[in-house]
Amino acid sequence: MSGDGRPPALELIDVRAGYGRIDVLHGLTLSVPRGTVLALLGPNGAGKSTTVQIAGGRLVPRSGCLHVAGNHVNGASPGRLAKAGVCTIPEGRGIFPNLTVDENLWVMTNATRRARADVRDRALTFFPRLAEKRTQLAGTLSGGEQQMLAMSRALTTDPELLILDEVSLGLAPLIVKELYEAVAHLTTLGIAILVVEQFADTALAVADVAAIMGHGRIKAIGAPSAIAEQLSSAYLGGAA
Amino acid sequence: MQTFFAFTVVGIVTGAIYAVAASGLVVTYTTSGIFNFAHGAIGMFMAFLYWELRIHHHWPAPIALVVVVLVLSPMLGALIERVLMRKLTNAPVAVSMVVTLALLVILLGVATSIWSPGEGRRLPAFFAGDDVTIAGVRVTYHELITLAIAVMTAIGLRVLLFRTRIGVTMRAVVDNRDLAGLNGVLPERVASLSWALGAALAAIAGILIAPSITLNHTLLTLLVVNGYAAAMLGRLRSLPLTFVGALVLGLAQSYLIGYGGNVTLGSFRLIDAAQVVPTVFLFLIVVFLPQVRLTAGRVVSAIEPNVPSLRASLAWSGVFLVAMTLLSTTMSDFWLFNTSTALVLGLVMLSLVLLSGFAGHISLMQMTFVGLGAITAGRIVGTGSIWSVLAAGLLSAALGAAVALPALRLQPLYLALTTLAVALLGDWAFNQSWGFSGIGGTLTIARLHLPGVRFASEQSQLVLLTAAFCLFGVFVLWIRRGPFGRRLTAVRDSPVAASMLGLNLVATKTAVFALSAGMAGVAGALYGGLRSTVSPNDFIFLQSLFVFLVASFGGLTTVIGALFGGAFLALVPELQKHVPVDSIQYLGIGIGAIALAGNPHGFGGSMSEAGTRLREKLAARRDRQQVTVPTERPPAVVAS
Numbered sequence: 001m002s003g004d005g006r007p008p009a010l011e012l013i014d015v016r017a018g019y020g021r022i023d024v025l026h027g028l029t030l031s032v033p034r035g036t037v038l039a040l041l042g043p044n045g046a047g048k049s050t051t052v053q054i055a056g057g058r059l060v061p062r063s064g065c066l067h068v069a070g071n072h073v074n075g076a077s078p079g080r081l082a083k084a085g086v087c088t089i090p091e092g093r094g095i096f097p098n099l100t101v102d103e104n105l106w107v108m109t110n111a112t113r114r115a116r117a118d119v120r121d122r123a124l125t126f127f128p129r130l131a132e133k134r135t136q137l138a139g140t141l142s143g144g145e146q147q148m149l150a151m152s153r154a155l156t157t158d159p160e161l162l163i164l165d166e167v168s169l170g171l172a173p174l175i176v177k178e179l180y181e182a183v184a185h186l187t188t189l190g191i192a193i194l195v196v197e198q199f200a201d202t203a204l205a206v207a208d209v210a211a212i213m214g215h216g217r218i219k220a221i222g223a224p225s226a227i228a229e230q231l232s233s234a235y236l237g238g239a240a
Numbered sequence: 241m242q243t244f245f246a247f248t249v250v251g252i253v254t255g256a257i258y259a260v261a262a263s264g265l266v267v268t269y270t271t272s273g274i275f276n277f278a279h280g281a282i283g284m285f286m287a288f289l290y291w292e293l294r295i296h297h298h299w300p301a302p303i304a305l306v307v308v309v310l311v312l313s314p315m316l317g318a319l320i321e322r323v324l325m326r327k328l329t330n331a332p333v334a335v336s337m338v339v340t341l342a343l344l345v346i347l348l349g350v351a352t353s354i355w356s357p358g359e360g361r362r363l364p365a366f367f368a369g370d371d372v373t374i375a376g377v378r379v380t381y382h383e384l385i386t387l388a389i390a391v392m393t394a395i396g397l398r399v400l401l402f403r404t405r406i407g408v409t410m411r412a413v414v415d416n417r418d419l420a421g422l423n424g425v426l427p428e429r430v431a432s433l434s435w436a437l438g439a440a441l442a443a444i445a446g447i448l449i450a451p452s453i454t455l456n457h458t459l460l461t462l463l464v465v466n467g468y469a470a471a472m473l474g475r476l477r478s479l480p481l482t483f484v485g486a487l488v489l490g491l492a493q494s495y496l497i498g499y500g501g502n503v504t505l506g507s508f509r510l511i512d513a514a515q516v517v518p519t520v521f522l523f524l525i526v527v528f529l530p531q532v533r534l535t536a537g538r539v540v541s542a543i544e545p546n547v548p549s550l551r552a553s554l555a556w557s558g559v560f561l562v563a564m565t566l567l568s569t570t571m572s573d574f575w576l577f578n579t580s581t582a583l584v585l586g587l588v589m590l591s592l593v594l595l596s597g598f599a600g601h602i603s604l605m606q607m608t609f610v611g612l613g614a615i616t617a618g619r620i621v622g623t624g625s626i627w628s629v630l631a632a633g634l635l636s637a638a639l640g641a642a643v644a645l646p647a648l649r650l651q652p653l654y655l656a657l658t659t660l661a662v663a664l665l666g667d668w669a670f671n672q673s674w675g676f677s678g679i680g681g682t683l684t685i686a687r688l689h690l691p692g693v694r695f696a697s698e699q700s701q702l703v704l705l706t707a708a709f710c711l712f713g714v715f716v717l718w719i720r721r722g723p724f725g726r727r728l729t730a731v732r733d734s735p736v737a738a739s740m741l742g743l744n745l746v747a748t749k750t751a752v753f754a755l756s757a758g759m760a761g762v763a764g765a766l767y768g769g770l771r772s773t774v775s776p777n778d779f780i781f782l783q784s785l786f787v788f789l790v791a792s793f794g795g796l797t798t799v800i801g802a803l804f805g806g807a808f809l810a811l812v813p814e815l816q817k818h819v820p821v822d823s824i825q826y827l828g829i830g831i832g833a834i835a836l837a838g839n840p841h842g843f844g845g846s847m848s849e850a851g852t853r854l855r856e857k858l859a860a861r862r863d864r865q866q867v868t869v870p871t872e873r874p875p876a877v878v879a880s
Binding site for chain 2: 056057058077078079080082083087088090094095096097098099103104106107108109110111112116153157
């Protein structure tokens with residue numbers, strides 16, 4: 001799709017994975033080419049979160065391959081993957097509540113070569129609201145501000161691949177808009193993005209490609225407009 | 241005023257050492273989530289190592305210090321993290337407790353076999369003899385150095401944790417380990433750094449405190465309880481509060497020693513209480529800590545061993561009793577005595593099966609209950625009568641309830657620390673010869689006699705103790721099957737759900753603690769009778785620790801596990817006589833506990849599982865012979 005012959009930013013090939021004795025992914029194959037935004041949609045229990053966990057290194061596949069930028073990285077720890085350019089903004093608030101905003105930004109430098117001041121300046125330029133709260137504990141920020149702080153990592157650490165897990169959950173529409181402006185900015189930089197959302201509209205608006213998951217597999221993949229039509233039947237269990 | 245100032249200086253210096261020890265403990269606990277019971281043992285080991293280099297090999301002090309504090313201790317700390325602790329990241333508290341306690345025992349064992357305890361060793365103070373006079377008080381250079389090191393530790397940790405990236409990253413790992421990984425942090429690298437740092441701080445504390453006492457293995461290991469107490473003031477998290485706690489402790493102790501000599505209460509002098517100040521402090525903090533949030537249950541992946549029916553347990557008891565009675569006729573007095581010891585220690589293990597195995601509480605003071613039981617039987621109530629045994633049980637049960645009540649609302653770790661504190665308090669009380677009357681602080685206890693029967697001979701003791709073991713075994717299993725046992729399981733597995741059902745958590749927990757303590761007390765009365773003469777050393781904290789560790793790898797959920805544990809503990813000293821390796825007891829217990837730490841049901845669990853499988857096989861064969869009723873068994877859940 002990006003057509004330049006380089007390997008995709010993220011590639012999952014026939015991945016099987018799960019927790020304990022329960023399998024969640026039954027042979028998932030998915031690829032996110034460079035510079036593409038892929039929206040991963042699907043009902044509860046479809047395996048979206050598990051997919052995100054696999055891609056971030058938090059869960060190791062039982063079988064199948066995980067490729068990041070063409071490298072086989074099965075079993076790499078989250079820390080190693082983050083250093084290699086995989087940036088996961090996890091579900092919930094991806095911040096350290098007992099560290100100040102400044103310290104949160106400092107910890108992010110573990111994933112990049114950029115200096116501390118550089119990371120801070122970039123984050124605060126993008127989210128000026130955080131500037132006045134630099135010395136405040138991150139746990140005392142509002143939900144939207146916390147999500148901005150979490151999103152700062154994507155903006156400051158130059159990832160190859162960005163994974164957004166339910167970033168809009170529980171946030172006011174205006175905040176969501178602001179966050180997705182950041183996402184739109186990132187797409188202009190040519191970063192591959194995997195967006196996981198239960199609320200499809202937000203994700204479909206920014207996506208180049210959309211996929212529907214169900215029962216641990218990809219049920220349908222295609223242009224966002226085409227996928228939007230299939231959505232209701234997929235969520236209600238019709239598509240198989 | 242002059243003397244007051246002098247005692248203040250001493251108090252501050254003592255507090256400074258506690259502060260260094262406690263801060264190391266806090267650093268490892270906060271960054272790895274594992275409370276390192278072996279912290280003091282590491283300090284002890286490193287103090288001995290320093291002695292070895294400095295005194296035995298005549299190294300200059302600076303070189304020996306650098307090698308021990310900056311090279312060997314961090315290496316040991318990182319090694320411990322890599323080999324033992326990394327596996328424990330998501331393990332339940334009970335498992336990590338067993339592992340660090342086992343590490344304590346192993347370090348103690350290694351140290352005693354390298355540096356034999358018989359030999360007296362002294363570590364000189366730094367710049368011994370040199371001092372300055374400040375405001376009319378002589379302050380030695382050693383004291384000044386100690387203070388300087390404590391101040392440097394405080395500043396250094398503050399700078400590390402707030403002004404360096406690795407320090408801020410350490411705090412990030414504490415906050416959210418998973419998220420730290422997503423930020424490009426390698427948590428295991430952070431953990432090994434924090435263990436290295438903790439070990440170095442333990443070493444500094446050990447080396448600084450060693451000159452004021454002779455180099456004594458147990459004393460140095462347990463000195464860190466003072467550190468625990470200080471750290472508890474900061475809830476094991478806050479370093480500033482930890483330093484405050486350490487200072488308060490140091491000063492309190494120093495003033496008690498300074499002024500407590502004149503205050504007497506009968507034969508008791510207040511000055512004698514100086515060494516239990518930290519223990520009392522710890523206990524008080526625990527009492528005033530706020531209630532923790534109840535936790536929801538977590539999935540227990542391993543299946544519980546089968547609980548035999550009343551008929552089966554009675555039948556097995558009968559078989560065991562007959563077999564032991566027959567065997568007893570062939571044994572020498574020596575083996576009769578050892579086997580009886582195994583059985584009576586098995587009784588103590590049974591009290592832990594009830595408490596830890598069924599109810600999920602950890603007690604590091606079981607031998608204190610045993611000691612109290614022995615004293616009650618020997619001194620307070622008509623020695624040798626059945627009443628003395630019953631009184632021993634009741635008194636220990638009362639103590640158990642009293643200890644448990646304030647601590648039960650807290651996390652399992654705090655409860656364990658409380659029992660440790662009380663065990664040390666017991667050590668001290670026993671060593672003050674409270675309750676012991678004979679020469680050298682011993683106590684003579686008569687053997688049990690019932691109307692018409694005297695259990696005076698070794699052989700009759702064996703039969704008596706076998707019967708007692710069977711009785712308690714049947715009793716414990718009966719409890720497990722009954723409504724109270726179900727309540728215990730419910731409270732253990734999900735306190736939230738249990739309280740929603742209207743179960744009274746405090747009453748349930750107190751009852752099981754009292755019951756277990758009572759069983760240990762009865763065991764104490766019988767143990768006293770068997771031994772005839774007991775001394776405070778039989779009931780010290782270290783013995784409680786041995787009992788807990790052996791019980792945990794013997795298996796805390798089965799009667800057979802308790803029997804195995806008792807036999808192991810009783811017979812290992814025997815083994816020592818035939819093995820060239822020193823301290824086989826320490827090493828065996830420590831290594832055994834670590835090896836089986838992952839298996840919650842221990843040896844007994846494996847035995848029970850094997851038994852179940854054997855029965856299934858026999859049943860299947862019988863079915864095949866009797867023809868063809870296909871047995872519908874529920875699919876076996878495999879432990880994962």
